[in-house]
Amino acid sequence: xxxxxxxxxxxxxxxxxxxxxxxxxxxxxxxxxxxxxxxxxxxxxxxxxxxxxxxxxxxxxxxxxxxxxxxxxxxxxxxxxxxxxxxxxxxxxxxxxxxxxxxxxxxxxxxxxxxxxxxxxxxxxxxxxxxxxxxxxxxxxxxxxxxx
Amino acid sequence: xxxxxxxxxxxxxxxxxxxxxxxxxxxxxxxxxxxxxxxxxxxxxxxxxxxxxxxxxxxxxxxxxxxxxxxx
Numbered sequence: 001x002x003x004x005x006x007x008x009x010x011x012x013x014x015x016x017x018x019x020x021x022x023x024x025x026x027x028x029x030x031x032x033x034x035x036x037x038x039x040x041x042x043x044x045x046x047x048x049x050x051x052x053x054x055x056x057x058x059x060x061x062x063x064x065x066x067x068x069x070x071x072x073x074x075x076x077x078x079x080x081x082x083x084x085x086x087x088x089x090x091x092x093x094x095x096x097x098x099x100x101x102x103x104x105x106x107x108x109x110x111x112x113x114x115x116x117x118x119x120x121x122x123x124x125x126x127x128x129x130x131x132x133x134x135x136x137x138x139x140x141x142x143x144x145x146x147x148x
Numbered sequence: 149x150x151x152x153x154x155x156x157x158x159x160x161x162x163x164x165x166x167x168x169x170x171x172x173x174x175x176x177x178x179x180x181x182x183x184x185x186x187x188x189x190x191x192x193x194x195x196x197x198x199x200x201x202x203x204x205x206x207x208x209x210x211x212x213x214x215x216x217x218x219x220x
Binding site: 007008009010011012015066067068069071144147148 | 172176180186188
């Protein structure tokens with residue numbers, strides 16, 4: 001019995017191209033950031049360019065997803081992202097409590113090694129974004145594990 | 149929702165990847181639809197029907213119609 005094979009669809013080819021381009025841009029970004037720091041060269045615009053390229057290719061990649069994969073994104077952001085944001089809010093509320101509050105350097109506790117202002121900025125940014133991203137990734141993985 | 153994708157595919161000797169290429173979706177998506185873990189949108193259901201040259205009802209059956217058939 002012969003199996004009739006079909007070449008990959010145009011969407012799949014586009015998806016793979018954008019995924020590879022996004023990965024290359026991210027790698028370029030990492031290399032440029034490293035070079036910027038190690039060589040003390042002013043590569044700011046190249047770094048920004050690589051970051052924008054990664055974002056643009058990332059959007060193109062997402063737009064090339066089929067409806068099941070798009071649904072996975074919706075569900076993962078809805079449940080995982082929302083759960084992560086709820087966790088961020090809980091942490092924020094906890095930090096506002098007297099005794100473990102911002103007044104006592106609550107945000108600085110998260111990254112004790114960094115100097116005060118940098119740590120506060122980084123911790124605040126991480127507090128707002130990381131739980132949602134982690135929640136998204138967990139829910140996205142669960143979505144596909146349940147459908148594979 | 150139940151469907152006859154696996155049977156129809158087997159009748160034509162198509163792999164999941166072949167059907168995926170014909171539908172312009174990923175193989176994982178075909179697997180999710182085939183195993184009843186994802187209900188396709190109407191446009192995709194029409195596309196599937198066209199690929200197999202059948203009506204949508206000949207491929208997909210909702211739970212109510214399956215229950216009604218079982219009761220008969």
